Every structure is written in C-alpha cells, then in structure tokens.
Amino acid sequence: MTYIAKPQLRHPSLEKNRVGYTRRDYEGKISTLCAGCGHDSISAAIIQACWELDIEPHRVAKLSGIGCSSKTPDYFLGASHGFNTVHGRMPSVLTGANLANRDLLYLGVSGDGDSASIGLGQFAHAMRRGVRMAYIVENNGVYGLTKGQFSATADSGSKSKKGVTNSDSPVDLVAMALQLGATYVARSFSGSKEQLVPLIKGAMTHGGAAFIDVISPCVAFNNHPGSTKSYDYIREHNESVSRIDFISKRDEITAQAPPGQVVDVRQHDGTLLRLRTRHADYDPTDRAAAMAFMQAHQARGEVVTGLLYVDPLATDLHTALNTTARPLNALEAPSLCPGAAVLAKINHSLR
Numbered sequence: 001m002t003y004i005a006k007p008q009l010r011h012p013s014l015e016k017n018r019v020g021y022t023r024r025d026y027e028g029k030i031s032t033l034c035a036g037c038g039h040d041s042i043s044a045a046i047i048q049a050c051w052e053l054d055i056e057p058h059r060v061a062k063l064s065g066i067g068c069s070s071k072t073p074d075y076f077l078g079a080s081h082g083f084n085t086v087h088g089r090m091p092s093v094l095t096g097a098n099l100a101n102r103d104l105l106y107l108g109v110s111g112d113g114d115s116a117s118i119g120l121g122q123f124a125h126a127m128r129r130g131v132r133m134a135y136i137v138e139n140n141g142v143y144g145l146t147k148g149q150f151s152a153t154a155d156s157g158s159k160s161k162k163g164v165t166n167s168d169s170p171v172d173l174v175a176m177a178l179q180l181g182a183t184y185v186a187r188s189f190s191g192s193k194e195q196l197v198p199l200i201k202g203a204m205t206h207g208g209a210a211f212i213d214v215i216s217p218c219v220a221f222n223n224h225p226g227s228t229k230s231y232d233y234i235r236e237h238n239e240s241v242s243r244i245d246f247i248s249k250r251d252e253i254t255a256q257a258p259p260g261q262v263v264d265v266r267q268h269d270g271t272l273l274r275l276r277t278r279h280a281d282y283d284p285t286d287r288a289a290a291m292a293f294m295q296a297h298q299a300r301g302e303v304v305t306g307l308l309y310v311d312p313l314a315t316d317l318h319t320a321l322n323t324t325a326r327p328l329n330a331l332e333a334p335s336l337c338p339g340a341a342v343l344a345k346i347n348h349s350l351r
Ligand SMILES: Cc1ncc(C[n+]2csc(CCOP(=O)(O)OP(=O)(O)O)c2C)c(N)n1
Pocket: 066, 067, 068, 069, 070, 087, 110, 111, 112, 113, 114, 115, 118, 138, 140, 142, 143, 144, 145, 146, 151
C-alpha cells in the first residue's frame, strides 16, 4: 500500500467557505512523510490558502516532479486535477496543460533537487516565458527521497549529517527567478504559516509566473548543526522584508494603513496585497532593488523572506502568444484544423 486514505467521517458543523466547502474538502490522503518534515507544513498552508480563496477544488491542476516534495500533491486537494511527472519535468508538462486549458489554476510543486538540479532548464524557461502558475519549491538543500545527498541549493560551507563540507556554490532560485523575468517572487519558511498562507494566496491570484522558494527542513537528513536549512538556522537568520496581508476583492478594507510603512499592491484581478514593510525604503515593485537588497543581506548571513518582487500588471504566455480566450480543449475540430484552403492561404502569405 503506497498511501493511506483519510476517513470520510467529519463533523457536520464544520465551517464552510463561500463556495460551500470545508477545509477538509481541500485535504488529500494521509501523508507518509517523516514526522516533522517541513513539506507537510507547506501542504497545510496550501490547503488553508485554497480554502480561504474560495477556490472550487476542480478548478485547480496540481503538478509535480519526483521527490518527497513532489509526493505532497497527494496529501492536499484530493478533488483537484493532478499529474506527477518525470523528475524535473513538471514545468514543461504544466506549460502544455496551461496552453490547452487556460481556465484552470495551475499549482506546480517541486523540490530543490527537482528544480535546481535535473530540472534547472525547465524551471528557467517556465519563468522566462511567464507561464501563469504558482510554482512552489520545497527547498531543504538535500535530495530527501534518495537519502540526503547535497542538492544544488546547499550553501557552500554547509555540512552534511555525516560531517562532509559542501564546496560547491549554491544555485539561488529566487535570484534566478528575478533575473529571468518572473513577475511574483517570494521566499518563505515552512515554519512560518502566517507568512506563507498569504504569499500562496497572492501567487495563486497572480496574472503571470509566480515563484515561491520555501525553506522546508528535512528532519531526517538536513536538520543538524552546520546545516543552513535546519529549523534552528532559519529561525535565527530569518530577515523578513514585510508582513503581507492578502485582501480579496470581496473583503472590505477596514484597517487604516499607517503612512510610510505600508505598500498596497492591487493585482489585475482586483485582489490587494498589503505589505507592512520592515524596511522603510524597500520597494517590492523594483526588480533590480530587490536583487541588490537580497544579495546584500545574504552576504551578512541573513535569509531574506517575504514578497520580494511583484509586477501587479503582469501578463502571461497566452497574452504573448495571442491565443484564443477559449481553452483549446474546448474548441471544435473545424477551429483547430481549418482545412487545406486556409493552410494554402497562410503559405501564400509567407512567400
Ligand atoms: C531521472 C531520474 N533521476 C534520478 C532520480 C532519483 N531521484 C529521485 S528523487 C531525487 C531527488 C529529490 O530531491 P528534491 O527534489 O530536493 O526532493 P526532496 O526529496 O528533497 O523533497 C532523485 C535524484 C529519479 N527518480 N529520476
């Protein structure tokens, strides 16, 4: 048996959201990950975010690669569409699905091995093409599933459980996402649900490529002194740029924002990201400044978390390709294949 189904029994008076679902309706099977694994906390944050967003589960497509992290879509959104791809290939399969049906909300779940090692090229092209999705990397600095080898995001100088020092430079997926043109870029920590839930909500309502790198400690292979991805290390070195509140377009904005410390970012779909900044001069809409800020703090050994960059008016691959507003999978045969006469006309126009 590779999974454990959850009992269907539930309390009849569980709170429902606006579309009539309880939190339990956003759960999946019982997790088989190690007790204390950061990935389970991220699954809980995804469940909370989707419930609060009033998303109907059948409107979500969750895709992943291979790894403990990529197993997690089995543990949330059990009534959503799902595809567990080959190692590192989630972004291209998701891109294809998105092009065929633009009406779904795409959630890509991956690991640091899956996205920064074997899937690095796939990650890069999904970001630069602006595929509309929430792309979450559950980053523990190791290949958890294959028993703790250093991954490409392990920091230079960090130590393995057996005391070996990593000499390679790390791949920083946040810096890459910023450089490659992602329009929503964040870093968070699995132990910080208060920060992670609104970040996921913002990503799922974003109009382009949204990327969240979530430091997610592997308690079995990378939670010891000398690791820079352990619970203790991240708690001690976490430097949050802001506190984020997610306000849906239906919610009334009651709290008056104190001037100077609050940046309101309204996204295309009307949702509002309210950022209570901890650094008065931090501008989350300035890509180059975000990069410089992050690198300066990283050099001091700090792990910068929060919403680092957002382009509220972002567009996606469909806009770039000028595709039809109707999902391709809903078009009838004559529209998809208009016949020899149309092809001859196109060929003629190219002569
Ligand atoms: C093509 C291919 N190469 C290698 C593997 C072996 N493999 C399975 S999971 C994994 C790494 C997973 O690491 P990560 O994405 O960080 O996930 P984690 O388990 O740490 O959450 C590797 C190398 C594989 N399954 N397929």
